[in-house]
Amino acid sequence: MSKVVLIVEDHKPSMLLFRDLLQAHGCITVHSTDGIDTIKLAREHNPDLILMDIKLPKISGFDIIHLLKGDAVLKNIPVVAVTALAMRGDKKLILDEGFEGYVPKPISVPFFLSEIQRTLPMGPFRLSKSLITGHPKVDAEHEQLRKLLNEFILLHDSGDYIGCAEKIRVITKTVKNHFASEERVMEGVGYLNLASHKAEHQSTIVKYEALIADTEEVGYGPDFVNELTAVLVNDMIRADIDFKEFLETQTALA
Ligand SMILES: [Fe+2]
Ligand SMILES: [Fe+2]
Known part of the structure; x- marks a missing residue:
């Protein structure tokens, strides 16, 4: 059965990011x-x-948590604060108010995922509807990466680190091929933000390679899976949403 998460957030880009990350995990x-x-x-x-979120336009998250924790039924639902209150002492204040977890903003995706997983077991990563661009080739390649990521997670969970290293080599090759192929597709359809998207691909590769280089020194630490997911899902697949919007306007104009 799918888990249900209620997101209380007035900042639209944050809401969409949380929504995509949660939906992508089922x-x-x-x-x-x-x-x-x-x-x-x-x-x-x-x-x-x-x-x-704690700072909301009409009511404070602190007032809401008091209402929730004062209710005989609702008090059992875990509540995680996602907030820009990130000064020293804020975390204690927030947990003392009754929140079960705390993620400072701007969020680090790996930390966000691990904080959610503490209270909520999440399914393997999938391409939720919001992450489908509508271009068959691009979506097929994303699907291939999704499969590889989940295969990697299984190997990681079973402690097969030789298998992990082999899978990482395949992922590296697939990511690079995908970026080149996606850029050709984008160029072919006259995508307006191609230059900045190419730059985004470049910076994703830098992050990805730094993450992999770290494993050579420290191995696959407990946060590695969330960090890898963050790079592949957040920086790579989610970054293609602007292209999805471009394709939608093209179709609307046709
Ligand atoms: Fe992509
Ligand atoms: Fe991309």
Whole structure:
């Protein structure tokens, strides 16, 4: 059964990022943009987890947590704060208020995933609808990367580090081929942001290679899977959403 997560967040780009990351791990998401309807949505959807910003336009996340924790039924739902309150002492303050977890903003995707996984077991990574660009070749290549990532996670979970190293070599080759092929596709359809997208690919490769270089020194640490997922999903696949929007406007104009 899919896990349900209620996201309470007024900042749209953050909301979309949380939504994509959670949906890509098999969760169903429900959204509140101002916090006012949190209690109503929690009663309606009985979420497995609530992810909540603290600074909301009409009500404070602290007021909402008091309402939630004062309710005989809702008090059992774990609530993770995602907040720009990131000064020393803020974490203690937030946990003392009743939140079960705390992710400082701007979020680090690996930390975000590990904090969620503490309270909510998540499924393997999949390409949720919001991550499908609509270009068959690009989507097929993303699907190939998704498969490789999940195969890597299985090898990692079983402690097969020789298998992991082999799989990483395949992933490296596939990512580089994908970037080159995607850039050709983008050029072919006259994608306007091609230059900045190429730069994005470059910086993703730099991050990816730094991550892999680290494993040669420290091995595959406990955070490696989340870090690899973050680079492949957040920086790579999610970065293609602008291309998806471009394709949609092209179709609308045709
Ligand atoms: Fe891509
Ligand atoms: Fe891309």
